[in-house]
Structures are given as structure tokens and as C-alpha cells.
Amino acid sequence: MEGDIEVMGRLIGAGLACTGMGGAAVGVGHVVGNFLAGALRNPAAAAGQTATMFIGIAFAEALGIFSFLVALLLMYAF
Amino acid sequence: MATEETGGFNIHPMDQFVVKPLFGGDELHWYTVTNQTLWLFLTVVVIVLLMVVSVRGRAMVPTRSQSIAEVIYGFVRKMIEDIAGQEGLKYFPYIFTLFMFILVANVIGLLPKSFTTTSHIVVTGVLAMAVFISVTVLGFVKHGLGFLKLFWIGSAPLPLRPVLLIIEVISYFVRPLSHSIRLAGNMMAGHAVIKVFAGFAGAMGLGAIAPIFAIVAVYGLETLVVCIQAYVFTILTCVYLNDALHPGH
Numbered sequence: 001m002e003g004d005i006e007v008m009g010r011l012i013g014a015g016l017a018c019t020g021m022g023g024a025a026v027g028v029g030h031v032v033g034n035f036l037a038g039a040l041r042n043p044a045a046a047a048g049q050t051a052t053m054f055i056g057i058a059f060a061e062a063l064g065i066f067s068f069l070v071a072l073l074l075m076y077a078f
Numbered sequence: 079m080a081t082e083e084t085g086g087f088n089i090h091p092m093d094q095f096v097v098k099p100l101f102g103g104d105e106l107h108w109y110t111v112t113n114q115t116l117w118l119f120l121t122v123v124v125i126v127l128l129m130v131v132s133v134r135g136r137a138m139v140p141t142r143s144q145s146i147a148e149v150i151y152g153f154v155r156k157m158i159e160d161i162a163g164q165e166g167l168k169y170f171p172y173i174f175t176l177f178m179f180i181l182v183a184n185v186i187g188l189l190p191k192s193f194t195t196t197s198h199i200v201v202t203g204v205l206a207m208a209v210f211i212s213v214t215v216l217g218f219v220k221h222g223l224g225f226l227k228l229f230w231i232g233s234a235p236l237p238l239r240p241v242l243l244i245i246e247v248i249s250y251f252v253r254p255l256s257h258s259i260r261l262a263g264n265m266m267a268g269h270a271v272i273k274v275f276a277g278f279a280g281a282m283g284l285g286a287i288a289p290i291f292a293i294v295a296v297y298g299l300e301t302l303v304v305c306i307q308a309y310v311f312t313i314l315t316c317v318y319l320n321d322a323l324h325p326g327h
Contacts, residue, residue: 054306054309054313058314069263
């Protein structure tokens with residue numbers, strides 16, 4: 001058990017940053033779940049809104065990706 | 079970290095993303111032919127085969143490959159029309175090129191032993207910066223300084239507008255970043271997950287049947303994800319294009 005305490009801190013920080021992805025998972029699930037709830041009530045209107053759903057997913061996902069980016073920066077960029 | 083581990087667990091999930099020269103040597107120059115170059119070239123070859131060679135017959139009753147090309151064409155055209163409106167169709171060639179390139183690069187990156195070019199932020203970053211710059215230039219060319227209305231939201235209450243201005247400016251400039259990292263991150267993460275499961279299978283001996291089923295499942299999911307990510311990249315390009323064409327909220 002030897003090593004650099006800085007490396008340890010970076011790896012722990014990267015792991016902590018990845019918890020942010022859980023938030024993105026909740027967000028994406030919320031978007032799709034609400035889309036499905038609406039689509040089951042009015043299936044006729046659902047087909048026209050799938051593009052909107054994907055845009056919503058993409059925006060929700062972007063914030064999770066920033067946490068992934070922080071993890072990558074901590075591991076490789078310093 | 080111990081490098082000499084016992085038991086078969088020695089598959090490094092990130093090794094598949096290493097860019098290395100194809101023809102000997104370890105040095106990388108801008109002209110070096112690497113595995114990256116090879117797979118980018120193969121992407122272009124596949125696109126040419128699908129979109130140029132297969133529709134050469136221009137048959138009234140399409141062959142299989144021609145109908146694939148026609149379906150993709152109609153799909154992208156409808157996407158642009160729905161989101162950016164009739165005006166957006168002028169930029170169809172660019173968006174279609176983006177979609178085809180990303181889709182084919184993602185899909186051939188799924189082949190075993192292949193190299194996923196879109197898992198590198200270099201590749202996706204160039205694509206995203208090209209979209210960002212061209213959309214910004216287009217907005218200023220079309221509307222002059224009126225393009226800045228994108229940041230000054232007229233429909234919001236006046237005291238709220240400066241706050242929204244800051245938020246809008248930040249979200250505008252973060253676009254190329256999220257646009258590129260979304261694609262690269264999804265590709266990288268998915269392929270790394272497959273490799274991690276492959277490492278489990280190597281370490282478990284006869285019990286490897288469980289991770290192998292997991293690999294099959296994840297691979298199926300990845301096939302979905304690569305198509306959806308190409309779709310998402312393109313649809314966001316359409317959204318940004320729509321912002322440039324109609325900047326008022």
C-alpha cells in the first residue's frame with residue numbers, strides 16, 4: 001500500500017463526480033416516463049412528439065455528461 | 079496498481095481506444111496513418127457504397143440497398159422539416175452528411191476488433207465546433223444584430239431578463255461541449271462496459287456463461303444507443319439551426 005496521496009484524491013474525486021450521472025438517469029427516466037404517460041392517454045398525438053422527447057432526453061443527459069467530463073478531467077487531464 | 083495480476087482478469091477496458099500507427103513505429107505525426115485514419119476511411123467507403131453506388135440504378139422499384147438509402151434520406155428530410163421548418167431544407171446536404179457520417183462511424187465501430195472513431199472527442203469536437211460556428215455565422219448573416227434577441231427574451235418579465243440573459247449566454251456557449259461529449263462519452267462508455275464484462279468472462283472460467291449473456295444484452299443495447307446518438311446529434315443540429323433561422327423565442 002504505497003502511492004501518491006494526490007492520485008488517491010483524484011481517483012476519489014472522479015468516483016464522486018460520477019454520482020452526478022445518477023441525477024441524469026433520474027432526469028432521463030422522468031422525461032421518458034412522462035412521455036409514456038401522456039402517450040398512453042392520447043396515442044394519436046404521441047407520434048408527433050417523439051422528436052421533442054429525444055430533445056428533452058438530450059438536454060437532461062447533457063448535465064450528467066458534465067459530471068462524466070469532470071471525472072475524466074480529474075483522471076487524465078491534471 | 080499491480081500490473082502482474084493472477085487469474086485471467088487482465089483485459090483493460092480502455093485499451094481499445096488507443097490510437098496507434100498502422101505501419102510500424104511509435105511516433106505520431108499529422109500525416110501518420112493510424113487505426114483512426116483507417117476506420118474513418120472505411121466509414122467514407124461504406125457511405126459511398128450505400129449512398130452513391132447502390133442508388134446508381136435509380137430503379138423505380140428499389141433494390142434492398144437502394145431502399146435503405148431512400149428510407150434514411152426521407153427520415154432526415156422529415157426531421158429537418160419538422161424542427162427547422164421549410165427554410166431549414168436549404169441546409170439538408172450538410173445535416174444529412176453529418177447524420178450519415180456519425181451513424182456509419184458508430185455502427186462500424188461496433189464490429190469486434192474495430193476502432194470506434196466517434197469515441198474520441200477530437201472527432202466529435204470537430205463536428206460539433208463546425209455546427210456551432212456555422213450556425214452562429216448563419217444567424218448573424220440572416221438577422222444581423224437581431225440574432226442577439228436569442229439571448230434577450232422578449233416574452234419574459236423585464237426584471238427577469240438579465241438573469242435569463244446570463245443563463246442563455248452560458249447555455250449557448252456550452253453547446254459545442256455538450257454536443258461533442260454526449261456522442262463521445264456514450265460511445266466510450268458503452269464499449270468500455272462490454273470490455274469490462276469480457277474481463278469478467280475471462281476471469282470466471284466455466285461460469286463465464288453469465289457474463290457472456292450480459293455481453294449479448296449490452297451489445298443489443300449498444301446497437302440501439304449508436305443509432306439514437308446519431309439521431310440525437312442530428313436533431314440537436316436541427317434545433318440549433320432553427321434557433322439561427324428564427325431567433326425570436
